[in-house]
Amino acid sequence: MSALSTLAAACLLAACGGGDASPPAGATDTTPPTVAITDNVAAASASGDVTFTFTFSEGVGSTFSANDISVAGGTKGTFTVVSPTSATLVVTPTANTAGTITVDVAAGAFADAAGNAGTVAATASQAYNTASAVVSGSTGTCTAAPCNDFGNAAIVYAGFGGASGSQADDPALSTNKVFKFVKAAGAEIWGGVTVFSNGQNVAIPTADLSAGKTVTLRVYSPAAGKTIKLKFETLGDPTRSVETDVVTTLANAWETLTFNFSNPSAGTAAFNAAYTYNMVSVFADYGVVPGADETFYIDELTYTAASGGAGGGVGGGVGGGGATVLTFSSGFAAGGRTVQGGAFGGYSGSNLDNFNCDGQPQNCGSGGSFTDTVAAAASGFYYYYQTSTPATALYAGIFVQAPGLTTGLSPTADTAGLQLGNQTTMSFKFGQNPEWFNSGATNKFLVMLTLGKFYTVGSGPCNIKLAKVVTPTASASTSYTLNLSEFAVTQNCAVPNLTVAGALALSPVSQIDFQGDGGGSAITVNGVASGANLSVSTGTPAVYPTTLVVDGGITFQ
Incomplete structure (x- = not known):
């Protein structure tokens, strides 16, 4: 057992960093719940959608x-129940x-499990100015190779087949120079x-590209549903080429499209x-003869292999089969x-706490060894959850977000x-x-990958x-290496044949989530069910603990 696992086990019995206090056993709950309202806008004025979060003092189901x-x-948009004590409204x-x-x-308007209705109204306000909203093609991150922001006036744009290109002002921010594409x-x-012909080829770092095969492009399209084809070839030898397509999802707005040359066009x-x-x-608008001139704007051609991904991760080394090692996380910091x-x-x-750890008889907490005291490879994070009686449905998990991502999944747009x-x-x-390990068939854990592309299914x-x-x-x-081909699509967002x-x-x-889900909360993937500790107790008085530990790095290769 690692030092971190030992520390986690010791904390289980001591209830280190456990849940909030709640009424002692046998007490009658007569306290009405309250709600606090916050939003996700740090600036004084919002320029677009605002997500309001409603946080309750106790579960309101x-x-x-x-x-x-x-x-x-x-106008009200998507309403999401995050947990029994939290909800959001866009x-x-x-x-x-x-x-x-x-x-x-x-x-x-709401009540707790004991039937106590909230007695205090709540309100919140957020100023906005949609008249001055500016979302440009520049993310502010394309400052050096292997990213090209089309700001070089010497770049040559050679049009063919009725299309033309030039440098122009960003339609959303005149100080930003972009590539203007017109299909007549x-x-x-x-x-x-x-583009980049006649000697302007320095923005194509071939060895990065050969490793990752993936690039991103910022695109401003006149309509959603337009096919954008990106083609790479050897200058002077058109027989050596590769091309792939992506379809736009926004109209008259900038979005980041990801082109993966591992999946070439049919x-x-x-x-x-x-x-x-x-x-x-x-x-642009490949495969279509337009009835009128169409104008597209393009910015920030980024080779993601060199930076480890759209979130700014770190790539390095060569793994089995010649694949580049991409680092999702090299370790845990305070x-x-x-580290990324x-x-x-x-x-x-x-089921014992309305599916939200909020105190007795349940306890939850976390800890770890972080890079301010140990090397990244020796760092780690643990999270535990324990009940004083066996639960019939239980979940516990650790989440790790992509390099540079601190806000979670966006409820309205793509996430890096x-x-x-x-x-x-x-x-x-x-x-x-x-x-948990000795609990038999219920000792299995779940690994879940949540992808960043945003879809709307129904109204959510x-x-x-x-x-x-x-x-x-x-x-x-213990070290684990999983084949990605053994994962299953558990949520397809209505994308057919995914x-x-x-x-x-x-x-x-x-x-990435590492989860212990057991009983009524178990998740079955490819015929195998996840688990948690529902039956093996420890200590005096007895508790039923489930502890997850993730040490060191998380990589793909």
């Missing part, structure tokens, strides 16, 4: 819904004006523009690492951040993450408490999820 919220100055402010969004929750009325279906050549790809061509700047933490609950290319495996170190947000149930080989912290490989090509990995 299903007594609170979107109908209990009054909104002025905006509000879209009135377009092309300035004003204030006000949300109100009336007294008596009646142009060929293959009309496009070659009927075209496969990626060949032996070739030197040093010329880029872009095709302050709830990985991604957030991490834990969560838990069961680590874009995989030819990587086929995932490696990490995982440990668990002996009671959706992100693709991939998962695998793992049978542990030891209680102590495979694991297809999902990873569509979207970066934004969050």
Whole structure:
């Protein structure tokens, strides 16, 4: 058992950092719940959607819904119950004006498990100015190779098939220079523009590209549903080329599109690492003869392999089969951040506490060894959850977010993450408490990958999820390498015929969860159910603990 696992086990019996206090056994709950309202806008004025969070002093179950919220100055959007003590509502402010969004929750709109209704109303306001909202093609991160921001006036744009290119002002920010692509009325279906030709090829770092096969491009399209084709070829030898397509999802707004050359366009050549790809061509609204001129804007051609992904991760080394090792996290630092700047933490609950750890008879807590005291490879994080009686449905987990990601999954847009290319495996170190490991068939843990691409299904947000149930080989912290092909798509966001490989090509990995889910909360993947400790007790008085430990780095190769 590792030192970190030993510390976690000691904390279980001592209830280190456990849940909040609650009434002692036998006491009558007569305290009404309260609610606090906050939002996600740090600036004084919002320029777009505002997500309001409603945090309750205790669980209110299903007594609170979107109908209990009054909104002025905006339109209600997606309402999400995050937990029994938390919910969110996305509000879209009135377009092309300035004003204030006000949300109100009336007294008596919610109640706790004992039937006590809230007696205090709550309100919150957020100023907005949608008239001055500016979202440009520049993310502020494209400052050096291997990223090109099209700010070099010497770049040559060579159009063909009725398309033309030039440098122009960003339609959302005139001080930002971008690549303007015009497809004229009646142009060929293959009309496009070659860039970086005539000696302007320095922005194509072939060896990075050969390793990762993935690039991103910021695109401003006149409509959603337009096919953007990106083609790389060898200057002077058009027989050596690779191309792939992505479809736009926004109209008259900037978005980041991810192109994975591991999945070439139908009927075209496969990626060949032996070739030197040093010329880029872009095709907008590919396959269509436009009835009128169409204008697209393009910015920030980024080679994600060199930086380890859209979230700014770290790549390095060569793994088995020649795949580049992409580092999701190299270790855990103090302050709830990985070495790469991604957030991490834990969560838990069961049928005994309304599925939210909030005190007796349940206890939850966390700890670890962090990089201010140990090397990254020796760092780690643990999270435990324990009950004083056996639960019938229980979950506990550790989440780790992608490099630079601290805000979780966006409820309204794509989320940054680590874009995989030819990587086929995932490696990490995982440990668990002996009671859970010795619980028999319920000792299996779940690994879940949440992808960053945003979808709307019905009226709600959706992100693709991939998962695998793992049978542990030891209680102590142990190295595991999982084949990505063994994962299953557990949430497809209504994308038809979606495979694991297809999902990873569509979207970066934004969050990884390690979970203990047992009883009524067990998750079955490919016929194998996850587990948690529901039956093996320890200590006096007895508790039933489930502890998860993640040590060192998490990598893909």
